[in-house]
Amino acid sequence: MIMTKQSKITASANLDWDVLWERYGIAMIVLIGWLAAYFFVPKFSNPDNMLNVIRQSAFVGCAAVGMTFAIISGTFDLSIGSTLALSAYLGLMVVAKTQSIPLAMLTSILTGMAVGVVNGLLITRVKIPAFITTLGMLFIVRGLSFIISKGGEPIRYSGKAFTWWGNGSLFGIPTPFLIFILCALAGWFILTHTSFGRYVFSIGTNSNAAKVAGVPVDKTTTWIFIVVGLFTGISAFLIGSRLYSAGPGLEPGYELNVIAAVVLGGTRLKGGRGSMLGAVAACLLYAIMGNVLNLLHADAFFQRVAVGLVLLLALSIEGIRQRLFERASRRVLPTAKSESNS
Amino acid sequence: MKNFLNKFWKSYSIAVVVLTVGLVLSFLTPRFLKFDNLLNVMTNASLVAIVGLGMTLAIASGNFDLSVGSTAAFAGCIAFSLVPHIGVPASILAGVIAGAVVGLINGLIITELRVPAFIATLGMFTIVRGAALMYTDGKDLTLFGQTGFKVLSGEYLLGIPTPILLAIGIAILLGFMVSQTRFGRHILALGSNFPAAQRSGVPTSRIIWGIFSIVGATAALSGMILSSQVLTANARLATGLELSAIAVVVLGGTALAGGQATMVGTLLGALLIAMINNGLNLLNVPIFYQELTVGVLMLGALAIKMSKGFKLSTLLRRQA
Numbered sequence: 028m029i030m031t032k033q034s035k036i037t038a039s040a041n042l043d044w045d046v047l048w049e050r051y052g053i054a055m056i057v058l059i060g061w062l063a064a065y066f067f068v069p070k071f072s073n074p075d076n077m078l079n080v081i082r083q084s085a086f087v088g089c090a091a092v093g094m095t096f097a098i099i100s101g102t103f104d105l106s107i108g109s110t111l112a113l114s115a116y117l118g119l120m121v122v123a124k125t126q127s128i129p130l131a132m133l134t135s136i137l138t139g140m141a142v143g144v145v146n147g148l149l150i151t152r153v154k155i156p157a158f159i160t161t162l163g164m165l166f167i168v169r170g171l172s173f174i175i176s177k178g179g180e181p182i183r184y185s186g187k188a189f190t191w192w193g194n195g196s197l198f199g200i201p202t203p204f205l206i207f208i209l210c211a212l213a214g215w216f217i218l219t220h221t222s223f224g225r226y227v228f229s230i231g232t233n234s235n236a237a238k239v240a241g242v243p244v245d246k247t248t249t250w251i252f253i254v255v256g257l258f259t260g261i262s263a264f265l266i267g268s269r270l271y272s273a274g275p276g277l278e279p280g281y282e283l284n285v286i287a288a289v290v291l292g293g294t295r296l297k298g299g300r301g302s303m304l305g306a307v308a309a310c311l312l313y314a315i316m317g318n319v320l321n322l323l324h325a326d327a328f329f330q331r332v333a334v335g336l337v338l339l340l341a342l343s344i345e346g347i348r349q350r351l352f353e354r355a356s357r358r359v360l361p362t363a364k365s366e367s368n369s
Numbered sequence: 370m371k372n373f374l375n376k377f378w379k380s381y382s383i384a385v386v387v388l389t390v391g392l393v394l395s396f397l398t399p400r401f402l403k404f405d406n407l408l409n410v411m412t413n414a415s416l417v418a419i420v421g422l423g424m425t426l427a428i429a430s431g432n433f434d435l436s437v438g439s440t441a442a443f444a445g446c447i448a449f450s451l452v453p454h455i456g457v458p459a460s461i462l463a464g465v466i467a468g469a470v471v472g473l474i475n476g477l478i479i480t481e482l483r484v485p486a487f488i489a490t491l492g493m494f495t496i497v498r499g500a501a502l503m504y505t506d507g508k509d510l511t512l513f514g515q516t517g518f519k520v521l522s523g524e525y526l527l528g529i530p531t532p533i534l535l536a537i538g539i540a541i542l543l544g545f546m547v548s549q550t551r552f553g554r555h556i557l558a559l560g561s562n563f564p565a566a567q568r569s570g571v572p573t574s575r576i577i578w579g580i581f582s583i584v585g586a587t588a589a590l591s592g593m594i595l596s597s598q599v600l601t602a603n604a605r606l607a608t609g610l611e612l613s614a615i616a617v618v619v620l621g622g623t624a625l626a627g628g629q630a631t632m633v634g635t636l637l638g639a640l641l642i643a644m645i646n647n648g649l650n651l652l653n654v655p656i657f658y659q660e661l662t663v664g665v666l667m668l669g670a671l672a673i674k675m676s677k678g679f680k681l682s683t684l685l686r687r688q689a
Contacts, residue, residue, distance in 0.1 A: 105612070155671040156625055162612055163668040170661025178657060275657075279608060283435070283491055296485055328507060328604075331499030339478060339492035346483025 053292050053308040053341070060312060064319050071322055078201055084307075084314035085203035086266050090281070091288045091306045092207075092214040093258030096251050098289050099218070101231040101298025102150075102157035104252060106142060107259045108281035109168035114138040114263030115273035116172055116182060123184040131189070135267070136260035142168055143256025147249030165282070172275035181274030193269030203265045207307075210258060215303035217254075227251060231298025287338050288313060312337070383622055383637045386670070390641060394648040401651055408530060412522075414636075414643035415532035416591055420610060421617040421635045422539050423587030426580050428618050429547070431560040431627030432486035434584045436475060438610035439497035441592025442603070444468040446501050448593050449510040449518070449602035457517040464593045465586050471497055472585020476578035494611070501604035510602045521590075521597040532594050536636065539587065544632035556580060560627025616667050617642060641666070 064071045071077070090107055097104050118135035122128060142164060149160045173179055195202050218224035226247040229237040238244045267273040292309035294301025316337065320330045394401045401407075420437050427434045448464030455463070471493065478489040512518050524530050547553035555576045558566040567573050591610070596602035619625060620641060621634030645666065646659045 149668060149672075153672045155668060158625060159619055159667065159671050162616060162619075163664040163671075165612065166616075166660045166664030166667070168664075170657055170659070170664065173657030173660070174655075178655060283494065287488075287491060287495075290488055296487060326503060328499050328502035331495045331502065333499075335492040335494070335496035335499065339482070339484060339489065339496075342484050342488050342492075343478070343482035349483060 048345075050293070050302060050304070053305050053312065056341075057308045057312045057315070060315050064315060068319050068322055071319060076318065076322075078196070078199075080314045080318045081204040081311065082201035083317065084310040085201070085207035086262060086269065087281075087285055087288055087313065088207040088307065088310035089203075089210050089262040089265065090255075090259045090285045091292075091310055092210045092303065093255040094285050094289045095214065095292070095294055095301055095303055095306045096218070096227055096254050098286070098294045098296060099231045099298055099301040100227045100248065100251050101234065102248070102251075103161070103286055103296075104146065104255045105158070105161040105282050106146060106164035106168055107255065107285060108278055108283075109165045109172065110139050110142045110256060110259050111263045111266065111281055112273065112275050112277040113142070113168050113172040113175070114260045115267035115277055116176055116275065118264050119182045119184050119267050119273045122186070122189050123182060126186065128189055128192070132264050135264040136257055139256035139258075139260025139263065140253050141256070142259075143253035144249070146256070147252035150252070151245035151248050169275060176275050179275050181272050181276075183272040185271040190268050190271055193265050193267070203269065206261065206265065207310075210261060211303050211307045214258070218303060223247065223250065228299060231295075231300070233299075284313075287334075291338055291341050382673075383620065383634055383641065383670075387637050387641050387644065390644055390648075394644065394651075398648065398651045401648060406647065406651075408533070410643045410647045411533045411640065412530045413647070414639040415530075415536035416594060417610070417613050417617050417642070418536045418636050418639035419532070419539055419594070420584075420588045420591040421614045421621075421639055422536070422543050422632055423584035424614045425618050425621070425623050425630050425632060425635045426543065426547070426556055427486075427584050428615070428623050428625060429560045429627055429630035430556045430577070430580050431563065432479075432577070432580070433490065433615065434472070434475065434581060434588075435487065435490040435611045436471065436493040436497055437584060437588035437591075437614055438607045439494050439501065440468050440471045440585050440588040441595065441607040441610055442605065443471065443497050443501040443504075443592070444589030445592040445596035445602040445606055446505050446510060446604055448589075449512060449596060450504070452512055452515065452518060457515075457520065461518075461521065461593060465589050468585040468587075468589025468592070469582040470585070472581040472583065472588075473578055475585070476574075476581035479581070480574040480577050498604065505602075505604045507604065512600045516600070518597045518600060521594045535590065535594070536639075539590075540632040540636050543583075547630050547632070552576065552579060557628055557630065560629070562628075613642075613663075616663060620667055620670050 066072075090111070094104065094107070114135040117138050118131040121134045122131035125131075146157075146160055146164055149155050149164075150157050155163075176182065192202055192206075197205055218227065226237070226242045226244075229240070229242050230244055230247060234244055263273075266277070288309045289301070289306050290296055291312070292302065292305030292307070294305060313334065316333060317330060320333060325333075391401075420441065424434060424437065444464040444467045447467045448460045451460035451463050454460075475486075475490050475493055478484050478493070479486050482489075484492075521531055521535075526534060547556065555566070555571045558569075558571055559573060559576055563573070588610070592602075592607055595606055617638040618635050619638070621636070621638030622631050623629060623634060642663055645662050649659055649662065650656070
């Protein structure tokens with residue numbers, strides 16, 4: 028009895044630290060990073076520049092909102108890079124033909140959702156592992172966008188009303204960032220306040236247990252991939268509008284950038300834990316880093332190295348802490364050694 | 370007999386598919402069966418197969434390596450830049466070592482910093498690519514006139530291009546290693562049940578270092594072969610190689626869950642994709658249909674594997 032009480036106390040003391048770090052660690056890092064850049068990096072504090080930073084964060088951010096759902100449920104979607112290219116292309120095609128922005132937006136989003144439906148059905152009905160399904164779809168969707176674009180010719184459209192979505196501002200705040208925040212709020216609400224959100228967490232924690240407990244695992248999984256597609260479609264629309272153009276070669280490696288952002292935000296790759304706030308913060312962090320490195324005239328090539336290093340650094344903190352903890356507990360309790368080894 | 374057929378289908382389905390596709394292609398276009406064309410197909414297959422063979426080890430141990438494309442480019446650049454200083458053989462060796470070192474760093478990040486392999490190699494994917502770009506300053510490294518490096522892509526032994534020989538040699542080597550050595554058994558043990566392997570005394574950390582070093586070395590070889598074909602290395606080489614390599618391994622029949630490996634399957638998987646790409650070229654199908662085919666093929670293969678109802682024997686029974 029006493030033992031359990033004691034272990035509970037130590038466990039909760041550790042847990043607090045863990046929970047704090049997991050929930051707000053990345054947000055703190057972003058805050059510190061922002062302040063440091065504000066005071067020490069020349070020209071960063073220029074309002075235009077700071078608005079640009081938050082604008083840049085949105086283009087990975089919207090898709091990261093969707094990917095957070097997938098990763099919390101213990102899978103991920105490798106096909107979003109190709110989906111992005113296809114959605115953006117079709118969106119631009121529609122807006123160039125019809126001049127109708129709502130129609131273009133709808134096209135981009137529906138394209139993303141359609142790819143999501145196919146992903147979801149292949150995973151839940153045909154039982155192909157998500158990794159393979161989405162990897163296969165990466166090739167298929169990219170192939171499709173090459174075919175639709177007749178060999179990779181990019182499409183252009185620069186109507187003012189359309190490009191406003193990627194380049195304009197509303198009340199002085201960049202439009203894409205507003206949309207990003209709206210997406211994140213919606214995502215946060217769905218994750219934490221709906222039964223769908225609880226299903227997502229429970230599947231990520233233990234999908235067998237979830238199934239036994241009556242969670243409609245297959246249906247939820249399908250919907251998760253549809254949600255990923257939806258937010259990828261929004262990203263695609265914004266990027267197409269930002270660039271005035273889209274081609275099938277858009278953003279190779281986009282899927283890995285998005286996954287990196289979500290994971291950097293504290294969402295566990297194994298599933299079951301994660302937060303929308305973390306994903307938003309991680310996207311901001313990447314945007315700050317890119318901007319600061321630009322302002323410091325860092326080598327464009329070095330930026331890639333820095334992005335990777337930050338990811339590894341952030342994610343190794345937990346492992347290092349775990350090792351230190353084990354070493355400490357080994358010193359205090361020699362008997363704990365066998366346990367920590369196992 | 371039925372059992373035998375099922376077992377046969379299970380282990381050799383990819384071979385059957387390769388043969389079928391080969392037959393179909395040779396009917397569709399007579400050029401396909403020309404000796405030169407077949408060598409060409411096999412050379413192209415070898416490029417992905419070599420890194421795929423290394424990747425088979427990683428997947429058999431329940432891990433991935435997403436950094437192989439970057440490693441390939443990095444090693445190609447290192448080797449090409451060293452040729453004027455230390456000659457061709459030494460620079461090829463240096464390239465392989467560079468790849469193995471990148472792999473070892475992957476392994477160390479995984480075991481010492483306890484970062485999951487997926488993330489560790491994802492981080493290294495950008496870092497190594499960036500390092501290669503910094504090293505070359507984004508420029509091409511060419512070796513025009515110095516054809517010594519062609520040893521990796523030319524036809525030196527019996528008129529067979531070196532990549533094919535390398536792919537087969539590495540397949541035999543790694544296949545032997547997996548099935549006959551302690552290291553190989555440990556790899557499979559890690560893949561089938563990591564905690565159990567750890568508890569029964571398998572030196573998991575050292576095994577992971579070994580696996581990732583080998584993956585890095587094979588990636589380096591692929592990268593150097595790729596560079597030697599055009600005698601140009603640059604840091605943008607082999608983008609997307611990581612996903613193609615994983616696709617080849619999965620097509621070949623190695624389970625993503627780990628615990629099992631088939632080198633022959635990986636070779637055949639690479640061959641299948643190369644054959645289809647070549648066939649589409651010969652049939653004048655636009656090049657962008659190739660990616661589509663790779664994807665459909667992969668999903669089709671896995672769908673057949675996953676549907677428990679599909680067995681060759683039931684197919685035969687229905688016909689009878």
